[in-house]
Amino acid sequence: MSSPTLTDKVAKQICQDILSGELKPNQKLVVSDLKEKYDVGASPIREALIQLSWIKYVKLEPQKGCWVAPISKLELYDLYESLKIVSSVLLEKSIREGSESWELEILTEYHKLSRFKFQGDNFNWQDWEERQEAFYTSLLKGCFSKNMLQFFDDIIRQIKRYRSISLSYSPMNFEQMFQIEQHEKIMKLTLDKDYEGAKQQLESYLTSMMKEIEPTVDNIEMA
Structure with a gap:
């Protein structure tokens, strides 16, 4: 061995x-x-x-x-539907139960994300993806819900493959990711403990991300 x-x-x-x-x-x-x-x-x-x-x-x-592993539009839809459901529950629980240290972690991860430098052809997609994932993960980990967090991690791992493959085919499809104002709005709603507003904004963002991936999945399925 x-x-x-x-x-x-x-x-x-x-x-x-x-x-x-x-x-x-x-x-x-x-x-x-x-x-x-x-x-x-x-x-x-x-x-x-x-x-x-x-x-x-x-x-x-x-x-x-x-x-x-293959990719398919059916699996893509299923993954994002699952992510929306578990993210909504975790976000509300985090807003209700989150501590000051949780709020500080959100601010820290948002700061790292907002400080990212876009450098044209030398753009570091992997670094951006890691910062973005860290920010959104920080939003949802303010509560104690071990099993749901493990389920969330598994879904994120699967979606990461779809996002990375899509980025490798057509990186400029992901212009929506660069609008830091969207991330800031979700952060403010979360810290203001407006869980309905925060959940709605997060679901809207996840839907837009799924739509960015769809064309690549279509092209691969038809190839």
């Missing part, structure tokens, strides 16, 4: 290539090809693929092989 450190390293490399679009949805993953690509043995490759199947980035079929 390979060392956990090597397996984790290979899993991260494959994961990044899936998110960047280098390894495309439905692409067959052949161990011999991956051995050459990542310059490691077969054992860490196989263990890494099993790890990635646990988070649904890879599809394994016994005796048949392994593929990058």
Whole structure:
């Protein structure tokens, strides 16, 4: 058995290539090809693929092989519907139960997001995505709801794959993300404890994000 450190390293490399679009949805993953690509043995490759199947980035079929997980508009809709429901519940619970330290974390993550510098062709999508995810995660983690937060993390992980693939195909479809005023409005409604307004604004934002991804999913499904 390979060392956990090597397996984790290979899993991260494959994961990044899936998110960047280098390894495309439905692409067959052949161990011999991956051995050459990542310059490691077969054992860490196989263990890494099993790890990635646990988070649904890879599809394994016994005796048949392994593929990058497919994407579909039906799954996209299901993921965002699930995200809207769990986010709405968590946001309201956080507003009702959140502490001062929770409010401070929101302000801190918003500040990091608002300070992001857009630099044309050198734009760092990954950095922006991480800051944006950290901000929205901070909004929802002011309450104690372990199971729902785990469910939220799982949905976000799946949506991240859709967003990353879409960004790799057509980054300028995501102009909506750059409107910092939207993020600020959600933050203010949350800190003002206007949970109905905050939930409505968050749902509107999530809907706009889903619509940004739809064209890429259409193109991949029709290819």
